[in-house]
Amino acid sequence: MTVNTSRRSFLKGAGAAVAVLAVGIDPKGALAASTSEAGTAITPFVKIYADGTVAAVIKHFEGGQGTSTGLSTLIAEELNMELSDITFEMAPSDTAVYNNLFFGALQGTGGSTAMANSFMQYRTAGAAARDVLLQAAAKDWDVDVSELTLANGVISGAGKEGQIGEFIATAAQIAVPAEPVLKAPEDWTQIGNTQKARRDSHDKVNGEGIYGMDIQLDNQMVAAIKRIPQYGATVASFDDSAAxxxxxxxxxxxxPNGAGVxxxxxxxWAAFQARDAIEVEWDLSKAETRSSDEIKQQLLAAVNTEPQWQASETTLGAASTALEGAAQVVEREFFLPMLAHATMEPLSATIAATEDGGVIMYDGAQGPTINHATMHQILGIPMDKIQVKTLYAGGFFGRRFNAGADYIVETTLAFSMTDQTRPVKLVWSREDDLAGGWYRPAYAHKVRVGLDDAxxxxxxxxxxxxxxxxxxxPFEAFYVKDGVDISSVEGTAENPYAIPGMHIGLTDAAPATTVNYWRSVGHSHNAYVMETMMDVAAAAAGQDPVSFRLAYLPGDTADQKRKADVLKLAAENAGFGKPLPDGHFHGVAVHKSFGTYCAQICEISIDEDDYVQIEKYTAAVDCGVAVNPDVIKAQVEGAIGFGVGHIMRDQITLDGGVVVQQNFPDYEPLRMRDIKAIEVHIVKTNEAPSGIGEPGTPPAGPALANAIAASGRDLVTHLPMTENGVEFA
Amino acid sequence: MTIKLKINGAERSVEAEPGTPLLWVIRDELKLTGTKFGCGVASCGACTVHVDGEPTRSCQTYVEDVEGAEVSTIEAIGDDKIGAAVQQAWKELDVVQCGYCQSGQIMSAVGLLKETPKPTLEEIDEYMDGNACRCATYQRIRAGIQRASEIVEG
Incomplete structure (x- = not known):
């Protein structure tokens, strides 16, 4: 059985009439069961088909992070079936039912919340489905439910046996228990199972998986946009005669918003060629004209003056007094450039009219509610006539969710300017992607650390x-408190280290372009600075960097203990502190983000020509209960590569306000040769699951930087490394 | 102009302007969307297909230049013994994450194993250098190629 996002079943669409039992939460928030035709939006988490097929309905989109596997595992566990036997479908957009429990009235994926949100919700839905099916069989067979068991899609007992699909009509008439009994952890066979059974693997190795970029609707037009060359520019006039x-x-x-033609x-191909042939006269009167060097100098100047906002309980005055009394003070100034997400799949979405006078959008939707509301606002179509079909996303790293809903607005506007009889597919090129804004902002940090005689x-x-x-x-109220945007300082603020006299100051910089959440958000730069400074301080103290850190993680809180434990686990497995081959060096970093603790030891070699090679990362992670250990390992492997690749050699720069980087040769992705090996260790724990998509990213860069510094070279404080004196093999 | 192509063993006639990249004919005209668009400048490898058995970046190949050649894509690579082994290895090791680059990775991996049935790690790194994966699944791609080599050997 192929999952519903594959081409075959996708093209078959809603036409196939298959009876289906759906168990989930109804629009009033209660668990409910109902039958319908396949494709009908009945808002469930579990669907049982007449042939016995079980589908988990996935509300967190699949962009590679493994939600289709993780959420399916929870359902499979409670239905006593193998993960490899369950299928999945992406949920329709419906905030009342599929909202992210951490986001309020918004259906979306982000902040590494998918498993933390779903762990109870999906297990409960699976257990409820199990109870309802058993009761249905008991009713049909006129036996007591206590005589029956369900395993591997078959109900048996009282001398009878039948597959679950036979009972869905009866099951739909049975009240669904609100608080079904969940399986005890000691009875789990799927949760925590180290099997490799990704639910999206089959589709993705044979070319059948459908991404936004792959939509091919009858009679569709393809749209490409000639975009503003710099932030704040608008279209004055255009000439399409060459097109x-x-x-x-x-x-x-x-x-209509002036952002392009x-x-x-x-x-x-015709859309790209025509787009390139259009001549546009831009109005640059309000455009950004600064270059990156100028912006960098302004940010560095800002960290050398009194901060605009105080992001710690300790005041600047108190910290300054403490520093004045210190036996020695070490200080460093850092600069971390703007970064693009550069998802493998350039952005694309398609919108089409539906027979009932509404519209449908096909998108690898990170926040389906946002697609929904955007179409409602721009097209004036009632909410109940709008659909969002969520497809696979070819990576996201935060890119598909931003304050401007950029490509979603563009797709809808492009459709609105036509007679709306033909579907419109918007396609971004790689040049659009790299030069199109919504970057991780550039940051400067300045840190002064005071140490006593000991x-x-x-x-x-x-x-x-x-x-x-x-x-x-739109997310200001969520992130900003007392002037401090927590996403600017997270990782320095809210760090489990028990550091005395710590003041954190923040200064907001004037906008240079559109900026956005980027895998691990504020942790992406704060961890680099915190963890390299811990090494600087350890060196000044003449202490080993692991024991130095452990001194500030005394285990007074669970937070400190968990952070200390991953550090010890990584150090032990990497043999940190033990002799290495000549020319090899270790660097360490440990960081908590999104409720998860991750420590990494980076081993590098440096050859006689000073070329640096990353030999190995040894990582340890504590993300609570490991639902799918192999997916967790894969996420940490990938997050390390994503994190360190940018630290090594990537930046987005402006020349007179215009983005310099146009395509991959200018924004070189991590390549296979860059890291020879990665080993991931998972802490066994009964803590509730926390995030895993992002927490592997923050420690990767500082672990490399500390390894390079351990070789006796200067700490790299301005990034990327390749622009600041480091060459990689 | 009308161009006759041999795609995945079948003869197909398409209408395309000279100079159109093979990638866009495969995706938009033949609707074989397993071959992906990643950069358009042969820097990422997502568009890799085989032309007469050679891994080729279809975004930088003019459609008129492959008239008469045998073009094969991810949709048919499983018919090939090595192709099937690579796909099997990818599933055994759960190589994919977002999956968008994996069609191209698999097409390159098959090219490598046809040329070098038992590649060393260095040979794998060198051959696969042009295939980018933004999810950084490289460890598993490397292991997947080694596993596929074992499967073919039997």
Whole structure:
């Protein structure tokens, strides 16, 4: 059985009439069962088909992080079936039923919340489905339910046996228990199972998986946008006469928001060619004209003046006093550039009219509610006539969710400017992607650490400057408190280390472009600075970097203990502190983010020509109950690569306000040769599951930086490394 | 102009302007969307197909230049013994994450194993250098190629 996002069943669509039992939460918030035709939006978490097929309905989109496997595991566990036997479908957009429990009235994926949100919710739905099916069989067979058991899709007992699909009609008439009894952890066979059984693997190795970019609807137009060359520019006028020579060109229209000119064509190649042929006169009167060097100098100046906001209980005055009394003070200044997400799949979404006068959008939707509301607002179509079909996303790293809902708005606007009889598919090129904004902001940090005679930290003055992601946007109330955008300082603030006299100051920088959440958000730069400074302080104290850190994780709180434990586990497995081959060096970093603790030891070699090679990462992670250990390992492997690749050699820069990087040769991705090996160890624990998509990213860069510094070279404080004196093999 | 192509063993006639990249003919005209668009400048390998058995970046190959050649894509690579082994290995090791680059990774991996049935780690790294994976599944791709080599050997 192929999952519903594969091409075959996708094309078959809602036409196939199959009886299905759905168990989930009804719009009033109660668990409910109902039968319907396949494809009907009945808002369940579990569907049972007449042939016995079980489908988990996945409310957190699948962008590679493994939600289709993780959430399916929870359902399979409670239904006493193998993970390899369950299928999945992506949930429709319906905030009342599929909202993220951490986000309020918003259906979406982010902040590494998918498993933390779903652990109880999906197990409960699975257990409820199990109870209802058993009761249905008992009713049909006229026996007592206590005589029956369910395993591997078969109900048996009282001398009878039948597959679950036979009972779905009766099951739909049975009240669903609100609080079904969940299986005890000691009875788990799927949760914690180390099997490799990704539910999206089959589709993705044979080319059948459908991503936003793959939508091919009858009679669709393809749209590409000639975008503003720099932040704040708008279209003054355009000339499409050269585009008319492109075979397949249909028309060109300026976006009503001034952000570009849309070229419509019969296919993607014609759309790109026509787009490139359009001449636009831009209004640059309000455009950003600074270059990156200027912005960098402004950020560095900001961390050398009194901060705008105080992000710690300790005041700057108190920290300064502590530093004045210190036996020695070490200080470093850091600069971390803007970064793009550069998802493997360039952005694309398709919108089409439906027979009932509504519309449907096909998208690898990180926040389906946002797609839904955007179409409602722009097209004026009632909410109940709007559908969002969530497809596989070819990576996201945060890119598909931002304050401007950029590509979703563009797709809808592009459709709104047509007669709306033909579907419109918006396609971004890689150049659009890299130069199109919504970056991880650039940040400067300045840190002064004071140590006493015994090498103990007595004061820490930490200042951060950069563009706020949340301010003046729809998520401001969620992120900003007392002037501090927590996403600018998280990881320095809220760090489990018990550091005395620690002041954190923040200065917001003027916008240079659109900025966005990027895998691990504020932790991506705060961890680099915190963890390299811990090494600087340890060296000044003449102490080993692991024991130095452990001194600030005394285990007074569970938070400190868990952080200390992953550090010890990684260090032990890597043989930290033991002799290494000549020219090899170890670097350590440990960081908590999204409720998860991750420590990494990076082993590098440096050859006689000073080329650095990453030999191995040894990681330890505590993310609570490990639902799918192999998916967790894969996420940590990938997060290390994503994190360190950017630290090594990537940056987005501006020249007179215009983005310099256009395609992969200018924004070189991590390649296979860059890391020779990664080993991941998972802490066994009964703590509730926390995030895993992001927490592997923050420690990767500082672990490398500390390894390079351990070789006797200067700590790299300005990034990327390749622009600041480091060459990689 | 009308161009006759041999795709996955079948003869197909398509209408395309000269200079159109093979990638867009495969995706938009033949609707074989397993071959992916990643960069358009042969820097990421997501668009890799086989032309007469050679891994080729279809985004930088003009459609008129492959007239008469045998083009095969991810949709048919499982018909090949090595192709099936690579797909099996990828599933055994759960190589994929977002999966968007994996069609191209698999097509390159098959090319490598056809040329070098038992590649060393260095040979794998060198051959696969042009295939980017933003999820950084490289450890598993490397292991997947070694496992596929074992499967083929039997």
């Amino acid at each position: 008319k020579d492109v075979t397949g060109f249909i028309m060109a229209k300026a976006l 849309v070229a419509y064509a019969e296919n993607t 090498g103990k930290i007595v004061g820490w003055d930490h200042r951060v400057a950069g563009q706020s992601i949340a301010k003046d946007g």
